Amino acid sequence: MKLHRTIIENELCHGAPAHANQNMDLTLKEIIAxxxxxxxxxxxxxxxxxxxxxxxxxxxxxxMENPVNVGSSATSVExxxxxxxxxxxxxxxxxxxxxxxxxxxxxxLHNRDSNVVDWIKFVLRRQD
Numbered sequence: 452m453k454l455h456r457t458i459i460e461n462e463l464c465h466g467a468p469a470h471a472n473q474n475m476d477l478t479l480k481e482i483i484a485x486x487x488x489x490x491x492x493x494x495x496x497x498x499x500x501x502x503x504x505x506x507x508x509x510x511x512x513x514x515m516e517n518p519v520n521v522g523s524s525a526t527s528v529e530x531x532x533x534x535x536x537x538x539x540x541x542x543x544x545x546x547x548x549x550x551x552x553x554x555x556x557x558x559x560l561h562n563r564d565s566n567v568v569d570w571i572k573f574v575l576r577r578q579d
Contacts, residue, residue: 487539
């Protein structure tokens, strides 16, 4: 998992904010187009964005605030397994919602007190 976390931090966090936003946008659009999550990188992007947005409204210029301090819960085995165990339709719904959050610059469905897995379940219930 440390390798995956390092890749995410390098890919999403150390580049310019516009570049990071573009990578996240493209990854989410790829999940939507494919109809499912198809690789570990996509899973980790979803998990990091879920943790990022679960705490509430964020800046339009998503710089992932200080991504190194985002926390390790997003890349925990529990979160990764929960995302991978979602059916493809739910994976696409989650990716669609996170893409809408990026485009809007905010997330209206938030719950600071929940963990990432519970927040994902909460968002998917609200999409039904």
